[in-house]
Amino acid sequence: MSDDVLMFDPITARIALYTEPTLAGDPFDPNSARNAPLNSPAANLPSLYYHSDYDPMEVAVGPTDVLITHTAIPAGSGAPDAATINSQLVYGGYTQDRSLLAHGLPYVPDFLVVVGTQTLHPGYPVQYNALDGRARCVTAYATATEIRIYETGIQTSSVLAAVNVTYTVIVLKRPPAPVGSVLFEFDPVTGITTMARGKFSSNRRYLQIVAGGSPFGFPLGRTIDLANGTFRSVQPDGTIRDVVPAAFKLSFGFGGPNFGPAGNYNGSFTGDPQIQVQAP
Structure with a gap:
């Protein structure tokens, strides 16, 4: 059964949240088939919930x-x-x-x-x-x-x-320019999660998909x-x-x-x- 995955690649500096399109491949390899949405997002749009390449629409x-x-x-x-x-x-x-x-x-x-x-x-x-x-x-x-x-x-x-x-x-x-090198960070004091070198932060407001x-x-x-x-x-x-x-x-x-x-x-x-x- 496919899982929802939060995955990042330190080489490409991408981070994404998605449903695995297949169970084939190494789950820890950013370039495996099951992690294809991370480094091939355009070909895997139906699987994506968030991807650092795309505008999160703040x-x-x-x-x-x-x-x-x-x-x-x-x-x-x-x-x-x-x-x-x-x-x-x-x-x-x-x-x-x-x-x-x-x-x-x-x-x-x-x-x-x-x-x-x-x-x-x-x-x-x-x-x-x-x-x-x-x-x-x-x-x-x-x-x-x-x-x-x-x-x-x-x-x-x-x-x-x-x-x-x-x-x-x-x-x-417009999304802010990336700053620094941290792809994922959670601050236990403020409760704020940041991703993609500051491009996403949980204390900002984003459009959310809500059917109906x-x-x-x-x-x-x-x-x-x-x-x-x-x-x-x-x-x-x-x-x-x-x-x-x-x-x-x-x-x-x-x-x-x-x-x-x-x-x-x-x-x-x-x-x-x-x-x-x-x-x-």
Whole structure:
């Protein structure tokens, strides 16, 4: 039966916690088959819990809730010869750019943003009307000083009401540079464990994988699919958001409306896997 192993290699200065992928080989040899995750981590990712080569994703800020009041999106005006059953769709006619928080780090950091119980992906529809396709889509991004959101509207002939949205933000810190030569140390006075020449310390906060325990998720593939001229958004829990309704059709020609085929999403995308994490 395979065991969970904490192993280090003084030659490569690597340290890792993993489940042995096989029982073959010398358990005390860092380069044996059973210890392959230590010096061949990329080929043994499913076995790893921690590896000193990889960013442990230390939390620098958050989780922090930020309430944003999004103003109403005005009705749009499309091309005069285009119409739909009930309205027109106008893309890119409304945009806003605003700050969520100042992160206080001396570089552009990695981060996660959650809306409600769902991780915010680029172009996420935080508000939409399923009857005519008007929507508010947001994308979070980082600068050297702030975590910000860029907002764009899909406009119809009707106003999209103002809405208050709470965004929960986690900002991640880059791992520190290794110091000294100690690969593993436990201080019985402080109770602090350090590993990988100070790159990991048990008194810091790191993201932790918790199945079903947190809305923060890392997608392992796509979160949006395009088909028939529009998009489908799939949330981390598998919930599907089709912004453009099935009733949306374009009319063309003269002598009255001659409607074409439905303009809603007609693909089959149901999302890709994701890993749920939480910040302690």
